[in-house]
Amino acid sequence: MTEQAGSSLENLGRRVFNRRLLAGGAVVAAGVTSMSVAGSGSEASAGVSAAVAPAGGAVRHLTLYAEKLADGQMGYGLEPGKASIPGPLIEMVEGDTLHIEVINTMDVDVSLHPHGVDYEITSDGTRHNNSHVEPGGSRTYTWRTHAPKRRADGTWRQGSAGYWHYHDHVVGTDHGTGGLRKGLYGPLIVRRQGDLLPQKTFTIVFNDMTINNLKTGPDFRATVGDRVEIVMITHGEFYHTFHMHGHRWADNRTGMLSGPEDVSPVIDNKIVGPADSFGFQIIAGEGVGAGAWMYHCHVQSHSDMGMAGFFLVAKPDGTIPGHEEHAGHAGHTEGAAEGSVEESSKSAEGAARHH
Amino acid sequence: MTEQAGSSLENLGRRVFNRRLLAGGAVVAAGVTSMSVAGSGSEASAGVSAAVAPAGGAVRHLTLYAEKLADGQMGYGLEPGKASIPGPLIEMVEGDTLHIEVINTMDVDVSLHPHGVDYEITSDGTRHNNSHVEPGGSRTYTWRTHAPKRRADGTWRQGSAGYWHYHDHVVGTDHGTGGLRKGLYGPLIVRRQGDLLPQKTFTIVFNDMTINNLKTGPDFRATVGDRVEIVMITHGEFYHTFHMHGHRWADNRTGMLSGPEDVSPVIDNKIVGPADSFGFQIIAGEGVGAGAWMYHCHVQSHSDMGMAGFFLVAKPDGTIPGHEEHAGHAGHTEGAAEGSVEESSKSAEGAARHH
Amino acid sequence: MTEQAGSSLENLGRRVFNRRLLAGGAVVAAGVTSMSVAGSGSEASAGVSAAVAPAGGAVRHLTLYAEKLADGQMGYGLEPGKASIPGPLIEMVEGDTLHIEVINTMDVDVSLHPHGVDYEITSDGTRHNNSHVEPGGSRTYTWRTHAPKRRADGTWRQGSAGYWHYHDHVVGTDHGTGGLRKGLYGPLIVRRQGDLLPQKTFTIVFNDMTINNLKTGPDFRATVGDRVEIVMITHGEFYHTFHMHGHRWADNRTGMLSGPEDVSPVIDNKIVGPADSFGFQIIAGEGVGAGAWMYHCHVQSHSDMGMAGFFLVAKPDGTIPGHEEHAGHAGHTEGAAEGSVEESSKSAEGAARHH
Numbered sequence A, B, C: 001m002t003e004q005a006g007s008s009l010e011n012l013g014r015r016v017f018n019r020r021l022l023a024g025g026a027v028v029a030a031g032v033t034s035m036s037v038a039g040s041g042s043e044a045s046a047g048v049s050a051a052v053a054p055a056g057g058a059v060r061h062l063t064l065y066a067e068k069l070a071d072g073q074m075g076y077g078l079e080p081g082k083a084s085i086p087g088p089l090i091e092m093v094e095g096d097t098l099h100i101e102v103i104n105t106m107d108v109d110v111s112l113h114p115h116g117v118d119y120e121i122t123s124d125g126t127r128h129n130n131s132h133v134e135p136g137g138s139r140t141y142t143w144r145t146h147a148p149k150r151r152a153d154g155t156w157r158q159g160s161a162g163y164w165h166y167h168d169h170v171v172g173t174d175h176g177t178g179g180l181r182k183g184l185y186g187p188l189i190v191r192r193q194g195d196l197l198p199q200k201t202f203t204i205v206f207n208d209m210t211i212n213n214l215k216t217g218p219d220f221r222a223t224v225g226d227r228v229e230i231v232m233i234t235h236g237e238f239y240h241t242f243h244m245h246g247h248r249w250a251d252n253r254t255g256m257l258s259g260p261e262d263v264s265p266v267i268d269n270k271i272v273g274p275a276d277s278f279g280f281q282i283i284a285g286e287g288v289g290a291g292a293w294m295y296h297c298h299v300q301s302h303s304d305m306g307m308a309g310f311f312l313v314a315k316p317d318g319t320i321p322g323h324e325e326h327a328g329h330a331g332h333t334e335g336a337a338e339g340s341v342e343e344s345s346k347s348a349e350g351a352a353r354h355h
Helices: A016-023 A024-027 A032-038 A043-049 A177-182 A300-302 A345-353 B016-023 B025-029 B030-038 B039-049 B176-182 B300-304 B345-353 C014-023 C027-029 C032-038 C041-047 C177-182 C301-302 C345-353
Strands: A059-068 A076-078 A090-093 A097-103 A138-142 A164-165 A185-191 A200-207 A218-225 A227-235 A240-244 A269-272 A277-283 A291-299 A307-312 B059-068 B076-077 B090-093 B096-105 B138-144 B162-167 B184-193 B198-209 B218-222 B225-235 B240-244 B269-272 B279-284 B291-297 B308-314 C059-068 C074-075 C090-093 C097-104 C138-144 C162-168 C185-191 C198-205 C221-222 C227-235 C240-244 C267-271 C279-282 C292-295 C306-312
Touching: A164 A227, A164 A277, A177 B300, A185 A200, A185 A227, A200 A240, A227 A240, A227 A269, A240 C292, A300 C177, B162 B225, B162 B279, B176 C301, B184 B198, B184 B225, B198 B240, B225 B240, B225 B269, B291 B300, C162 C227, C162 C279, C185 C198, C185 C227, C198 C240, C227 C240, C227 C267, C292 C301
Parallel strands: A059 A097, A090 A185, A200 A227, A218 A307, B059 B096, B090 B184, B198 B225, B218 B308, C059 C097, C090 C185, C198 C227, C221 C306
Antiparallel strands: A059 A076, A097 A138, A164 A185, A227 A277, A240 A269, A240 A291, A291 A307, B059 B076, B096 B138, B162 B184, B225 B279, B240 B269, B240 B291, B291 B308, C059 C074, C097 C138, C162 C185, C227 C279, C240 C267, C240 C292, C292 C306
16 A cells, blocks of 8 residues: 655645635635535535545646566656656546657556546557557557546436556566566556545555555554545455444445445445555544554455555554554554655645645 | 347337337326436426336247257257357346247256346256257246235335346256356346336357357447347356456446436446346447447457457448458458348338337 | 254343343333334334334343363353353343453463454453463453444444354464364353344354364255344455355345345355344245255365255244155255254344344
């Protein structure tokens, strides 16, 4: 599980949201965004503490570098030499367009194939459609998104909002089996105007028998009360079941109930297979408090072999009950650079967003 | 993926719908069916271009032949010597009753077991219930369906509408493992009055490591703007994930959003296991245009071994951008009789339905 | 499939519901609970035949014994020497608190880990959190539940209602792989005030290649018209698909449609993996009549190896059409103590609940 933060990423997602919200300050002040979330006047006035996704429609440009990593793996990165596994979190709002120039610094063909968004066949990222990138070359892929809209025949065209992902489709085989195995994948979130923004977003990818290509699951950290978003993606060969201790979510588009009439199942365990993706937001420690809450694949041999990590929820004073004395727990390496990343810049931005 | 069309099939489904719609023309003219789809008066008057399922209640009779195919496989067919894999698409509307006489032309016991519909234990199709057919024999199975209805205790009995399927339950083992492996399965759609009718319906069955018992997935063809329905069924031993490029659907009863308040997840990838079935309607190339859009199992070794095909979406002039020059793409055989069937008769009927 | 009944269990669930309903008789008479279910006045007055879950808020204490069984398996039980596989059905209503003292009569560490409910990290049941029970020791675990509630920021916190389960997390490995394999698991239902109560509840656990740790699936019995609840849980290594003949359910929180606008898919087959759980209520034989209705895993090799049993739905006179003459059906052992349990006490209580 890798927290999606850092200065590079801000150029993609958070900063854009902030800029928009600041630019549209009058609208926010007029209560439009709070209405989208809260509905009821009295409660909205009391509880407007959450930022929401602004209107879409922006056109952005982005450069993504496909690179070999020191350990023989491969990754996408926003700057040369900064590739990561998973690749950077890409966020859009319905209506946005994103032009992504992929620069291939490797010695094999690579590509970029997205799930969920609208793209013409020239941005398919498949060899058949001749939309891959040769070694040393570059290619611009265009992703568009759209809000829900009623068609002329009266039916509804669903919007692009969802917890999606992107990956290579040509390394190793024409289905990108080699690229996926080595790490060429990343999360893509398309939000709907008015969707609640989290304070932190973590990405968990069950890729064959690894989590984010690590032999044991990384930890991630939050404080009780944080609004945390999880993006869960699966790749490779195997089916898995994703389980979190002490926290649950709704099995629907947002992972949150739309209201008391919402019949979506509430679950804490979900079967997944390659290229499945979903996401949800939770309030860290809500109703259960601080602690080292395990998350893991619940296929018994998979968790036994290391497909497990911790969602470390601290008290406001930073302590995690019962955790410190067990730091050397079996089959788990905590504090690795990839695993346990404390967020800082985003919190500051989160506050800014509320103006 | 096999398109479900042809003169035999018309006797089952389309023709019945047309006859009903024509017979009930006064009702259609009065706006009942357009109301079911569109709701809003002004938009309905502008956009009534889609046909919908009529009221159920018909009683039909059908003969199904269980036959050995030339290559050692087995199939169901509507006429002697016309068995196919998958078997013919059977469509019903909630309230319909279907009596199916199964004629066993093979030298082993066979049966017919449906999912989704109402049937008495004598139509179970299991050996335990003595409801199979001996070699050279015949047996009539009765399937009933019903609309949603409030029970006396205030709860709702769900209707029969859904994307279902039928299959043998006795060849090889008492669970029909041999019959399923050889091809004794087919799609069954139960529609609700007012459900939108597609212009084309394609059936995709992931059966062990095949698609529709073919070593590589068949292609299917449409033109940009066609309302295409996919019925996706799984059989055999393995789990799979069904993925389509460039197109998405809602993970609910119809595969389409009921409106902007519908919280169903929108997905383009879904984990499935044996006897799972679902379906959805898409507008070919909507927002993405013409192209050779791949569909495949996203379990990497499965797609690499051939579980992939193309949804070929042509421009109105019949061309498919970027496709012609790659006709000989690896691991894929296009144009096989089972694979790439151009529809004609149904389009004509589709127009007739709108009167 | 084991019916969850018996005198011990009554102390947990049914008796509490009865006591509450009796205690709150005036409220029931005033129509509050029938309104929750039926909604429409005229139909409610005609059809108030179903009992519903009362308001939550009770605090209960329970003792659970973790024991070795004679055949080398392990189970949880409500009294010494009464452990069963699955363990006893535990029912709560949103708002209830349950303190469970686990007494470990075995010679290895054991624990209790729940899904779905609220528990502090000290009730996690993991070795890392030092919340297991040593041989000969005891430990009290506390589970809390809550109703849906709007948060201060306007979003909804989902309630605890759901079809959940509990299991060991330390026997064999730190993920309880050994404990689960031997039988240390059981069903947990959290109901919402107003949720319809079934007349019978059956638990089916696909645990590796067994059902409820039995080599062939147990049978369970009902009479046409009974409101039967199924709790379906999966554990172990494998994925499965759960299928029932002649009966279907909605793939949502309750397994029942909330009304005609509910877009939940109606299914009779569902893919599941370890630690997944869901449940639903059906009316035995509704629209299909009495019979020996098979339920089974639809992965072909799994059903062929014995993952199948019968839902025996009798006519009011007790007969099951076509069943008696096939009592010795292949691969299936009927009438084992674990398998086919006729309910009696609960029916009597069911009647009492309607006053």
